[in-house]
Amino acid sequence: xxxxxxxxxxxxxxxxxxxxxxxxxxxxxxxxxxxxxxxxxxxxxxxxxxxxxxxxxxxxxxxxxxxxxxxxxxxxxxxxxxxxxxxxxxxxxxxxxxxxxxxxxxxxxxxx
Amino acid sequence: xxxxxxxxxxxxxxxxxxxxxxxxxxxxxxxxxxxxxxxxxxxxxxxxxxxxxxxxxxxxxxxxxxxxxxxxxxxxxxxxxxxxxxxxxxxxxxxxxxxxxxxxxxxxxxxx
Numbered sequence: 001x002x003x004x005x006x007x008x009x010x011x012x013x014x015x016x017x018x019x020x021x022x023x024x025x026x027x028x029x030x031x032x033x034x035x036x037x038x039x040x041x042x043x044x045x046x047x048x049x050x051x052x053x054x055x056x057x058x059x060x061x062x063x064x065x066x067x068x069x070x071x072x073x074x075x076x077x078x079x080x081x082x083x084x085x086x087x088x089x090x091x092x093x094x095x096x097x098x099x100x101x102x103x104x105x106x107x108x109x110x111x112x
Numbered sequence: 113x114x115x116x117x118x119x120x121x122x123x124x125x126x127x128x129x130x131x132x133x134x135x136x137x138x139x140x141x142x143x144x145x146x147x148x149x150x151x152x153x154x155x156x157x158x159x160x161x162x163x164x165x166x167x168x169x170x171x172x173x174x175x176x177x178x179x180x181x182x183x184x185x186x187x188x189x190x191x192x193x194x195x196x197x198x199x200x201x202x203x204x205x206x207x208x209x210x211x212x213x214x215x216x217x218x219x220x221x222x223x224x
Contacts, residue, residue: 031210048211103156104154
C-alpha cells in the first residue's frame, strides 16, 4: 500500500498564480483532510471531507477550494496564491469508525 | 487558552527515558494521538489511545491517559539519537467530529 500520497513535494509560485495540490489515498478511507503547518502555529485544518461529494471548511479555509469526486482523491486548489500561503501542506485520511489517522509526506509551498 | 498544550523543548541523554506531556481541554475527546516529525518529513503516527483506556504500551512507547486531569503523556524507554524529532499530541473530539486538533509540538533532543 502506498498510503497517503501527496504531489508535488516542493513548489514555488508567484503571487496571483493558481495551482492544485494533489492528495490520493489507497486505503478506502472515508475521511480526508488538508492541514497547513506554520512555524509556531502547529497544524491547522483547512478543509475536510467525510465522503465523496461532501466537503466542509476547517479553521483556515480562505483562499483554498477543495472537491471530492472520488473516495481516493482530495485535491486542494489555491485560486490566487498569496505570500501568506507559504507553508507546508499535509493531507490526512482515516476511517470514520477507527482512530488511526495517516498523513502524507507534505508539500512545501513558497509564494514569492 | 490553547486547546492542546505541550512544552516546546525536552532534552535527554541517550539511554534515559523521555517523558513528553500534553494537556487538552475537551472532555469529549474520543481518541488521543502521538505523532513524530523528523526534519523535513511528514507526520508519522506513533500510537494512539481510545479515551476509555488508561494506558497503552507498544515496544519502547508507553502512553498514559489521565482523563480526569485531561493529561496525556508519552514515555520513550531507552531513548536513542534516532528519537530526536518533534512530537505532536493531538485529539479527535466527540462523536461525529473526525478532525484532529494538534498541540504545537515538543522538540526532543537526545544527547549522545
